[in-house]
Amino acid sequence: MRKHTRAAASLVAALTLLLALAVIPALAGDKDTAILKVDEASVVVQKMMGAEDKGVARDLLKKAKAIAIFPGVFKAGFIIGGQGGTGIIMSRAKDGSWTGPAFYTIAGASIGLQIGASSTDFMMMIMTANGLKGILKGHAKLGGDASVAAGPVGRTASGGSTFAGKDSDIYSYSMSAGAFAGVSLDGAGLEFDKKRTEAYYGKAYTAEQILAQNKAPLPPSAKKLVQQLNNYAK
Numbered sequence: 327m328r329k330h331t332r333a334a335a336s337l338v339a340a341l342t343l344l345l346a347l348a349v350i351p352a353l354a355g356d357k358d359t360a361i362l363k364v365d366e367a368s369v370v371v372q373k374m375m376g377a378e379d380k381g382v383a384r385d386l387l388k389k390a391k392a393i394a395i396f397p398g399v400f401k402a403g404f405i406i407g408g409q410g411g412t413g414i415i416m417s418r419a420k421d422g423s424w425t426g427p428a429f430y431t432i433a434g435a436s437i438g439l440q441i442g443a444s445s446t447d448f449m450m451m452i453m454t455a456n457g458l459k460g461i462l463k464g465h466a467k468l469g470g471d472a473s474v475a476a477g478p479v480g481r482t483a484s485g486g487s488t489f490a491g492k493d494s495d496i497y498s499y500s501m502s503a504g505a506f507a508g509v510s511l512d513g514a515g516l517e518f519d520k521k522r523t524e525a526y527y528g529k530a531y532t533a534e535q536i537l538a539q540n541k542a543p544l545p546p547s548a549k550k551l552v553q554q555l556n557n558y559a560k
Contacts, residue, residue, distance in 0.1 A: 356525035361547045363522075364427055366397035367414050368551040370447045374501055375558040382449060382499055383478050387559045392417035392452040392461070392537065394516070396432050398445045410434075412519060413448070415461060416548075416555075417537040424552045426544045428536040429522040430461075434514035446502040448511065451477060457495030461516060464533050469512035472496055476508030 374382050387393070396413030414427035432448070452458055452472075460466025468474040477497030500509040518533045527542055535541040544552065 356522065357528070360429060360522050360526035363397065363412060363429070364414060364526075364547050364551060367395040367427070368554060370395050370397045370449060370501070371551065371554050371558070374447070374449050374499060374506065375554070382451070384558055386451045386453070386477065386497060387555065390418070390451045390453055391455065391458055393555065394430070394448075394450040394452065394461075396430075396448040399432060399448055400445055411448075412522065415452075415516075415533075415537065416551075417452075417458065419540040424544075424555055425537055425540045426542045427526070427548055427551075428531075428533050429519035429526065431517045431519050432511075432514055433517070434511065446500050448509075449499045450474070450511070451497045452495070453497065454495045458537070462534050462538050464518035464520075466516045468496065468498075468514045468516070474498055474511055476510045479506070479508055 375384065375387070392415055394413060394415045396411050399411030399413075410431065410433040412429060412431050415430050416424050416427050419425055452461070454472075457472040460471035466472060472495040473493075474496040475494035475498070477499050479499075498509055498511045500507060520530070523536070524530045526545065529542075531542045
């Protein structure tokens, strides 16, 4: 009897070890994918903030409570279209520094005369507490939980600017095949990507803990992106 018990225990231990060995590479792969997404976000910032006269208005970045960056959002459709992708959101801490990234997915749908597929980079300047409200809960619908409008294009957007949606919670931009513009993402949904965030930090954090409480340490892989944001916000 004891022999059978020992054999069963050994079998369980072996299976547990095999499961752990199978999970480790998967977790490592998820982390690498998350780090790559942060690197891609850094490239998007360089492209969309770097244009002196046709980029994102830099004074919006100075005042923004948070920024959302979604590289390579895929859109496809035939009459009824859809779009989706993964990106990051970073907010300003109380001392003015940037928090670490929280990973989010973006999804939306549209109906119209369209055919084909495209990959588009999106950036959103989140300007108000209301704009952050749904995001901190882990999900938000743009245009519902927070007003969103196409952002002004150019180095500055003065307080007296008359661009459409000047009092919106969020200003959004897009770049596809080198073409840059302010674009409305009304109706798109943002959802906290718990799995990818946990893989990135190696620990489970909520959106609230990262973006509002600043409890997640800033990983080395995000420091380049933070430096870029600081430089463009000067």
